[in-house]
Every structure is written in C-alpha cells, then in structure tokens.
Amino acid sequence: MVRNSRAPALSRDMTPFPTRQLAVLAMCRICEPIAFMSIFPYAYYMVKSFGIAQTEAQISVYVGMVTSAFAFAECASGVFWGRLSDRIGRKKVLLGGLFGTGLSMLLFGFATSLPMALIARALGGLLNGNIGVLQTTVAELVTVEKHQPRAYSIMPFVWCLGTIIGSSLGGLLAQPAHSYPSVFENTIFETYPYLLPNLVCTGIVVFGLSFGVLFLEETHEDKRDDRDRGREVGQWLLGKLWRREDYAPLTDKDEALEETTSMLTSPTLCSSRSSFSDPPQFSLEKGCQSSPKVRAAFTKQVCLNIVGYGILAFHTISLEQLLPILMSHEESKQKPELPFKFEGGFNFSTQTIGSILAVQGALQMVAQLVVFPWISKRLGSLRTFWLTIALYPFLYLIAPYLALLPRRFRIPGIVLLLVWKVTAQSLSYPSLNILLANSAPSKRVLGTLNGTAASSASVCRGFGPTISGAVATLGDNMGVSGLAWWTIAGVAMIAWIPGSFMKEERRRPGFQGIDEDEETGLSVALVDTGSDADSVITLTSDETAEAVLSKQ
Structure with a gap:
C-alpha cells in the first residue's frame, strides 16, 4: 500500500466567498421589494377611487386589507413552496416566485374595484414563496461559517435599496394623466391611473426573471448537477460578449475534472467501516445520504427559531405602522398626567415624514453592510440576537414619551429612535437566519424549514398592523397614546422566553461538504485498475482528480 504524505490540499479556509452567485441572487431579489413597496405611495388614493368608503377611517381599513392580503396568502403557501424547493430545486421555485410577482403586479395595475385589488395582492402572496427559499439558497451558497455575517447582510441591504426605489417609482408614476397631462392624457393610463407604475415594476421583474434563468445556479445538492439549459445559454452569451476562456464550453477533460471535484467536495460522500481497524471506504454514489x-x-x-421569527415579525411590523402615526399626530393641548396618561405626536408634515423615512432607509443600508458583520463576527449570531431582543422592549417603552420633548429636541429624539430601530432590525433578522440555517439537521429539508419560518413571520405580519392599530385607537379614546407602544413592548418581552433556550450550533457536516475530522485533508481510496484489487492509494483531493483524469 502506498500512501502520500503531502500536506492537505483541501481546506475550508481556502473556500472563496461566492460573490458572483450572491450578486446574481441580489439582482433577482431586488425586483420584489421594488414591486412590493411601489403600491404604498398611492394605495390610499387607489382605494379612495373605488368609491366604497364613506369616511377616511374606512379607507384606512381597506388599505390595511390590501396590505394584509399579501401577507396572509404568503403564509398559506410558504410551507408548500419550501417543501417543493426541497423536491425540485431552489432555482425553479425562485423563478416561479418572480413570475407570480410580475403577474400580480400586472393584475393590480388593472384593478378597478376592491375585490380585484385584493385578489391581485393575494395571488402575489400565493405564488411567491421566495422569502424562505431565498434564505435556503444563501445558506447553501455560503459553506464557510466565517462568511455568514457578510453574506446574510447582503439580502436585507438589497431589500432596503429596493424599498427606496419602489416607493419612488410608485410616487412618481401613479396617476400619470394628472401629473403629466401632455404625455398621458387621453390614453389607457387615464382609464387605469395606477397601471404605469405596475407596468414598470413588471418590466423590472421580467428583467430579474431573465437574469436568473441565464445566470443563477441551482444550489440543491441533488439537483445542482442536472443540466441547466438556461445557464448554458448564459455562459454562451458571456463567451460571445467577453470572449474569455472562463466562459468557453467545457472540454471532455474539464468535465471529468469538474465531475470528480464535485463528487469529492460533495456532502453526499459516505464512509463505511467493517471494523474500527479497517480504513474508511468512501462511496461516490449520489444520494448516499438520506434525507x-x-x-x-x-x-x-x-x-x-420559528417562534422567534413570528414574535419578531409581529412587533417590528407594528413598529413600522405606529412610527408614522406618532410623527403625524397633532401636538397635545392637554397637560400630561404622567407617567402614563398623555397623548399627542410630533405634528410633522408629510414631506418631513417622507424625508425622515428616506433617511431611515439609508441608515439601515449602512447598518446592514457595516454594523451587522462587525458585531456578528465579535459576538456570534446568538449573542447578537440576544442583544437585540433584550433592548427592543425599551425602544417601545421610550418612543411615545418623545412627543413630550421640547420642539428643539424632537428631531434629535426621532433620529436617535431611528438609529436604534434600524440597527436592531439589521442585527436581529440576519442573526436569526444564521441560527436557523445552522440548526437545521440537513440542508435537504432547509427549504421546508425556511418556508415554515416565512409563514410564521407572514401570519404575524398580517395580524400585527390590525391588532396594534386597534389598540392605538383604544388608547387614543382613553387619552393614553402610548398604549399600543407598551403593548408591543410586552410582545417583544415574550421573545425573551424562546430566546433564552436557543443555542448556537456549528454548521453540520452536511453543510460544510466535509466532516470535522476530515478538515485537515480528504483521503479517498481508489482501486488501481492496473494493479491488484488490494493495492489502494490514499491521495489528497487534487491528486485524486489528476489520477482519475490520467485514466481517461
């Protein structure tokens, strides 16, 4: 028996950051927040144009129904799409979700009644299970734990950027016949005043869908070796545009090397021993690891983790609703009866509120790309999550008291509140995503788990605005404007219970591609067809690939 004693050639530390595929995934992802957020600037006026509401309060209720329709429908289908991605692959489900988003936006643009608008929004939620599947794809792309903080900060950053673009598009393009009569008067956009922003968003979604078909890789371990004609066309196009060897068609030798390397680094490698003294024999058969x-x-x-998702989603979406209400409420003319009985807000104009929310988006992008990776690397995902859930209740307890500040301190107070808010959101969600990915027993079921977590978050996002809005109305009637804030502070405190039982688990071997005891190198037993069956050569992964190619 001949053994090679060279230094190991395979190490997790040498695994590069998956920049290209995360960039492709980001291009697909940004389409959805653009489409989702584009309706908010004109939703109130759209519902008002239906002519079914008698008062402004009823308009607000119907707008809430339109907003919640997507969340409830997404909740109903989230587990289904997650399980389907475990069966047919991530790429197909992600692209199908983009198609559903585009179809929903197109129908929403033609809506002339509340039922039609609700159906369009609900259809978008039913056909789009991309939240959970997206997290699964990121988890499968990032095979090294030290890359997780950086990778998991990218998609929330993309979402923030998309929300800014989407809100701008919705505000600029709604009712074009009224805003730009010289161009759009006496056209279809006069009959359907909210069609133009939806057409533009649908075009963006089609671009993202095409980009994904051509360049997005399949990450499911049982499907990633299947032929992908879309990527073949994409590689051909890149080869024509840049004429680089990197994009040239693979030769037979290259295919053999790629197949061998894929098998060697695949998490489906299995080992068996007849006794403890026998050397391990590795099987290269696909699917040897059962789900x-x-x-x-x-x-x-x-x-x-799933319970934590639901609680976090409930109080953070309630915060998104209560904050603009606090900024828009008129100042109180009654003397407050501290500590609890007081009312009023900042009395900011819509322009001021819009500017503040735009600043919030910029702050969140910085927090997502800079603050989260820095803190997560030093504290770890679990401690980072503990830090945020520990401080969240105090944010909600303090917020309503800012309305009692003198006028010169209100802007600094709201800026401090926004910094606290965006930092907490930027730390909490990515940390929880990493914890869920690392606690999954196998990535073959990660789609199902992320789909369930997304459904948990969606149903809570559906109930959150409704419940917090009802409590806010009750508090205003009682002269206690902080009641809704303190209620969601109590909900945030409930998150301490599941959070205290969470543990930070290391990535399982099924995610790393190699066992912990194989970290120093990969030994594969190859039977030399030109010698006796008992002649076994133990090689490193690079040598194994060369040995296989030499037999071609």
Whole structure:
C-alpha cells in the first residue's frame, strides 16, 4: 500500500466567498421589494377611487386589507413552496416566485374595484414563496461559517435599496394623466391611473426573471448537477460578449475534472467501516445520504427559531405602522398626567415624514453592510440576537414619551429612535437566519424549514398592523397614546422566553461538504485498475482528480 504524505490540499479556509452567485441572487431579489413597496405611495388614493368608503377611517381599513392580503396568502403557501424547493430545486421555485410577482403586479395595475385589488395582492402572496427559499439558497451558497455575517447582510441591504426605489417609482408614476397631462392624457393610463407604475415594476421583474434563468445556479445538492439549459445559454452569451476562456464550453477533460471535484467536495460522500481497524471506504454514489423525515427536521432549536421569527415579525411590523402615526399626530393641548396618561405626536408634515423615512432607509443600508458583520463576527449570531431582543422592549417603552420633548429636541429624539430601530432590525433578522440555517439537521429539508419560518413571520405580519392599530385607537379614546407602544413592548418581552433556550450550533457536516475530522485533508481510496484489487492509494483531493483524469 502506498500512501502520500503531502500536506492537505483541501481546506475550508481556502473556500472563496461566492460573490458572483450572491450578486446574481441580489439582482433577482431586488425586483420584489421594488414591486412590493411601489403600491404604498398611492394605495390610499387607489382605494379612495373605488368609491366604497364613506369616511377616511374606512379607507384606512381597506388599505390595511390590501396590505394584509399579501401577507396572509404568503403564509398559506410558504410551507408548500419550501417543501417543493426541497423536491425540485431552489432555482425553479425562485423563478416561479418572480413570475407570480410580475403577474400580480400586472393584475393590480388593472384593478378597478376592491375585490380585484385584493385578489391581485393575494395571488402575489400565493405564488411567491421566495422569502424562505431565498434564505435556503444563501445558506447553501455560503459553506464557510466565517462568511455568514457578510453574506446574510447582503439580502436585507438589497431589500432596503429596493424599498427606496419602489416607493419612488410608485410616487412618481401613479396617476400619470394628472401629473403629466401632455404625455398621458387621453390614453389607457387615464382609464387605469395606477397601471404605469405596475407596468414598470413588471418590466423590472421580467428583467430579474431573465437574469436568473441565464445566470443563477441551482444550489440543491441533488439537483445542482442536472443540466441547466438556461445557464448554458448564459455562459454562451458571456463567451460571445467577453470572449474569455472562463466562459468557453467545457472540454471532455474539464468535465471529468469538474465531475470528480464535485463528487469529492460533495456532502453526499459516505464512509463505511467493517471494523474500527479497517480504513474508511468512501462511496461516490449520489444520494448516499438520506434525507431526514420532515417531522424529525423540526428539532427543538428549529422550533424555537420559528417562534422567534413570528414574535419578531409581529412587533417590528407594528413598529413600522405606529412610527408614522406618532410623527403625524397633532401636538397635545392637554397637560400630561404622567407617567402614563398623555397623548399627542410630533405634528410633522408629510414631506418631513417622507424625508425622515428616506433617511431611515439609508441608515439601515449602512447598518446592514457595516454594523451587522462587525458585531456578528465579535459576538456570534446568538449573542447578537440576544442583544437585540433584550433592548427592543425599551425602544417601545421610550418612543411615545418623545412627543413630550421640547420642539428643539424632537428631531434629535426621532433620529436617535431611528438609529436604534434600524440597527436592531439589521442585527436581529440576519442573526436569526444564521441560527436557523445552522440548526437545521440537513440542508435537504432547509427549504421546508425556511418556508415554515416565512409563514410564521407572514401570519404575524398580517395580524400585527390590525391588532396594534386597534389598540392605538383604544388608547387614543382613553387619552393614553402610548398604549399600543407598551403593548408591543410586552410582545417583544415574550421573545425573551424562546430566546433564552436557543443555542448556537456549528454548521453540520452536511453543510460544510466535509466532516470535522476530515478538515485537515480528504483521503479517498481508489482501486488501481492496473494493479491488484488490494493495492489502494490514499491521495489528497487534487491528486485524486489528476489520477482519475490520467485514466481517461
């Protein structure tokens, strides 16, 4: 038996950051926040144009229904899309979700009644399960734990950027016949005043869908070796545009090397021993690692993460609703009866509120790209999550008291509140995503788990604005404007319970591609067809590839 004693050639530290594929994924992802947020600037006026509301309060209720329709429908289908991605692959489901988004936006643009608008929004939620599948794709792309903070900060950053673009498009392009009569008067856009922003958003979605078909890789371990004609066309196009060897068609030798390397680094490598003294024999057969049953996949840590998702989504979406209300309410003319009985707000104009929310988006992008990776690398995902859920209740307890500040301190007070808010959001959600990815027993069921977490968040996002809005109305009637804030502070405190039982688990071997005891190198037993069957050569991964190619 001949053994090679060279230094190991395979190390997790040498794994490059998946920049290209995350960039492609980001291009697909940004389409959705643009489409989702584009309706908010004109939703109130659109519902008003339906002529079914008698008062402004009723308009607000119907706008809430339109907003919640997407969340509730997404909740109903989230688990289905996650499980489907475990069966047919991530790419197909992601692209299908983009198609559903585009179709929903097109129908919404033609809506002339509340039922039609609700159906269009609900259809978008039913056909789009991309939140959970997207997190699964990121988890499968990022195979090194030290890359996780950086990678998991990219998609929230893309979402923030998309919300800014989407809100701007919705505000500028709605009612074009009224805003730009010389161009759009006596056209279809006069009959359907909210069609133009939806057409533009649909065009953006079509671009993202085409980009994904051509350049997005499949990350599911059982599907990533399947032929992808879309990517073949994309590589051909890149080869024609840049004429670089990187994009040239693979030769037979290159295909053999790629297949061998893929098998060597695949998490489906299995080893078996007849006894403890026998050397391990590795099987290169695909699928040797069985998928755990769905019920077994929901471990204690996974369930704690899913509960944490729901609680976090409930109070953060309530915050998004209560903050503009606080800024727009008129100043109180009654003397406050501290500590609890007082009312009023900042009495900011809509322009001021819009400017503040734009600043909020910019702050969140900075926090997502800079603050989160820095803190997560030093504290770890679990401690970072603990830090945010510990401080969230105090944010809600303090917020309503800012309305009692003298006028010269109100802007600094609201800026401090926004910095606290965006930092907490930028730290909490990515940390929870990493914890869920690392606690999954196998990435073969990660789509199902992320889909369930997304459904948990969606149903809470559906109920959050409704419940917090009702409590805010009750508080205003009682002269206690902080009641809704203190209620969601109580909800945020509930998150301490599951959070205290969470544990930070290392990535399992199924995610790394190699076992912990194989970190120093990969030994593969190859039977030399030109010698006796008992002659076994133990090689590193690079040498193995060369040996296989030499036999071609």
